[in-house]
Amino acid sequence: MNFDVxxxxxxxxxxxxxxxxxxxxxxDSAATTQKPDVVIDAEAxxxxxxxxxxxxxxxxxxxxxTQKFEAGRDKIAKFLGAAESREIVLLRGTTEAVNLVANTxxxxxxxxxDEIAISGMEHHSNIVPWQMLCQRTGATLRVLPYDxxxxxxxxxxxxxxxxxxxxxxxxxxxxxxxTVNPVRDLAALAHAQGAVMLVDGAQATAHVPVDVVGMDxxxxxxxxxxxxxxTGIGALYGKAKLLEAMPPWQGxxxxxxxxxxxxxxxxxxxxxxxxxxxxxAGVIALGVALxxxxxxxxxxxxxxxxxxxxxGTERLLExxxxxxxxxxxxxxxxxxxxxxxxxxxDLGTILDRHGIAIRTGHHCAQPVMAHFKIxxxxxxxxxxxxxxxxxxxxxxGLLAAIKVLR
Amino acid sequence: MSxxxxxLYQQVIMDHSKSPRNFGKIEGFTHHAEGYNPLCGDHFGVDxxxxxxxxxxxxxxxxxxxxxxxxxxxxxxxxxGRPTAEAEALFERMHALVTDRPDPGGPDLGKLEAxxxxxNFPMRVKCATxxxxxxxxxxxxxxxxVSTE
Numbered sequence: 091m092n093f094d095v096x097x098x099x100x101x102x103x104x105x106x107x108x109x110x111x112x113x114x115x116x117x118d119s120a121a122t123t124q125k126p127d128v129v130i131d132a133e134a135x136x137x138x139x140x141x142x143x144x145x146x147x148x149x150x151x152x153x154x155x156t157q158k159f160e161a162g163r164d165k166i167a168k169f170l171g172a173a174e175s176r177e178i179v180l181l182r183g184t185t186e187a188v189n190l191v192a193n194t195x196x197x198x199x200x201x202x203x204d205e206i207a208i209s210g211m212e213h214h215s216n217i218v219p220w221q222m223l224c225q226r227t228g229a230t231l232r233v234l235p236y237d238x239x240x241x242x243x244x245x246x247x248x249x250x251x252x253x254x255x256x257x258x259x260x261x262x263x264x265x266x267x268x269t270v271n272p273v274r275d276l277a278a279l280a281h282a283q284g285a286v287m288l289v290d291g292a293q294a295t296a297h298v299p300v301d302v303v304g305m306d307x308x309x310x311x312x313x314x315x316x317x318x319x320x321t322g323i324g325a326l327y328g329k330a331k332l333l334e335a336m337p338p339w340q341g342x343x344x345x346x347x348x349x350x351x352x353x354x355x356x357x358x359x360x361x362x363x364x365x366x367x368x369x370x371a372g373v374i375a376l377g378v379a380l381x382x383x384x385x386x387x388x389x390x391x392x393x394x395x396x397x398x399x400x401x402g403t404e405r406l407l408e409x410x411x412x413x414x415x416x417x418x419x420x421x422x423x424x425x426x427x428x429x430x431x432x433x434x435x436d437l438g439t440i441l442d443r444h445g446i447a448i449r450t451g452h453h454c455a456q457p458v459m460a461h462f463k464i465x466x467x468x469x470x471x472x473x474x475x476x477x478x479x480x481x482x483x484x485x486x487g488l489l490a491a492i493k494v495l496r
Numbered sequence: 497m498s499x500x501x502x503x504l505y506q507q508v509i510m511d512h513s514k515s516p517r518n519f520g521k522i523e524g525f526t527h528h529a530e531g532y533n534p535l536c537g538d539h540f541g542v543d544x545x546x547x548x549x550x551x552x553x554x555x556x557x558x559x560x561x562x563x564x565x566x567x568x569x570x571x572x573x574x575x576x577g578r579p580t581a582e583a584e585a586l587f588e589r590m591h592a593l594v595t596d597r598p599d600p601g602g603p604d605l606g607k608l609e610a611x612x613x614x615x616n617f618p619m620r621v622k623c624a625t626x627x628x629x630x631x632x633x634x635x636x637x638x639x640x641x642v643s644t645e
Contacts, residue, residue, distance in 0.1 A: 436562045495510070
């Protein structure tokens with residue numbers, strides 16, 4: 091097998107449009123990926139043919155919807171390398187997954203004097219829930235430092251992760267820098283101290299293999315829309331033993347075994363954490379997105395993405411006054427940069443009029459901006475469908491923008 | 497380059513963005529406020545000296561994009577020496593200009609007309625009004641930084 095980028099590009103309808111009379115150049119996949127036709131079709135097909143609530147009625151459509159929904163869960167479990175499907179809790183996305191752990195596992199296990207250690211390059215979604223937990227419990231938030239390339243300092247982590255540490259949280263791939271973090275090593279450090287390891291996988295699933303069992307991760311959070319599936323659906327992987335011991339979070343239908351006004355018995359995992367009618371179509375479409383990725387030669391796809399990333403880095407550095415932000419040797423998917431005398435926001439506006447979509451701003455990682463003493467970066471981010479030609483258009487657009495702005 | 501872009505990044509805007517006027521702090525200001533756009537990280541402080549209801553001095557500091565910086569710079573020129581009510585009326589007029597709403601009338605916009613092009617870029621309205629929001633907050637004694645969100 092190999093990876094034919096033009097053939098795959100053709101399967102993403104939204105890529106084939108004009109923006110401001112220019113062909114769209116989508117370099118914002120770290121914000122959200124475009125969707126292949128099979129995913130869009132799966133979402134529509136569910137509502138056309140199978141729409142019913144799950145785990146409820148005895149009728150044909152409900153049975154069909156339930157079967158497809160649970161098949162979606164199985165596909166997510168397999169994709170993440172989980173041992174069992176019941177270790178997959180279906181949620182809105184990474185943010186909700188982290189919040190679930192902070193509110194259930196956190197409330198049950200963290201008390202005053204304990205410590206939560208997170209990396210300095212976390213997205214706000216893996217910072218704020220822990221700050222909130224620390225405020226509630228009197229625990230302390232510790233930060234694992236990284237160097238000016240964006241490489242986590244494992245020696246420092248060894249001294250910070252200690253007997254007081256209850257949980258270590260780290261982003262698998264940094265959305266602002268592209269760094270691939272050594273989450274397996276961090277998990278070993280956490281476990282040596284009796285702490286659990288939570289990984290924010292939002293940015294990783296599209297770009298690197300995930301194997302929660304092999305990496306010995308306790309909690310892994312992911313979002314469908316970052317991996318070619320719809321928005322509003324994601325998952326939390328949790329080791330069964332941990333999930334079983336955790337109190338429920340939201341109360342409602344589907345998460346109970348029996349309810350009386352005196353006492354409610356909760357359902358087994360994962361239903362215990364899935365109150366209310368879920369995003370059935372989203373789960374099914376996410377399963378289809380993972381099937382789609384599974385149909386590709388992943389190694390060849392990763393190699394293609396690496397090539398575009400390397401080419402992008404090389405071409406960007408040709409631009410006078412440009413500085414890359416995030417230069418870790420282990421890096422995927424993200425080209426973050428600043429240009430002397432040019433504010434990222436202005437770049438974004440001018441590139442847009444050239445049909446080029448990039449993200450500008452702090453990328454919901456303000457502490458990362460503070461580390462590099464910059465208010466914002468421009469970020470071009472890659473999906474499997476990007477090519478060297480996209481990079482060439484970006485460079486032309488940047489040169490045109492600089493002409494206006496400098 | 498599109499005409500709309502030329503309109504947005506016209507000479508007066510680029511001039512004030514590259515060489516902002518009245519940039520800095522005022523020792524002994526009588527009024528001060530900060531404006532912050534949490535979406536892009538732009539952040540400005542505005543210092544004022546008000547005397548008998550007139551803006552006798554105004555400076556701004558901080559960092560932002562070309563649109564927000566030039567808007568802050570041109571604002572300081574536009575409000576200096578004006579009675580506060582007139583300065584506020586100018587903000588109303590400026591706001592209508594960039595959001596493409598009917599002109600409420602009032603003091604002559606002068607160089608602020610340069611921001612007419614912003615109306616074609618709804619995502620940039622907050623950039624063009626950030627310093628004005630801070631100015632408004634300073635006049636009205638806001639204790640917390642004002643946010644565009």
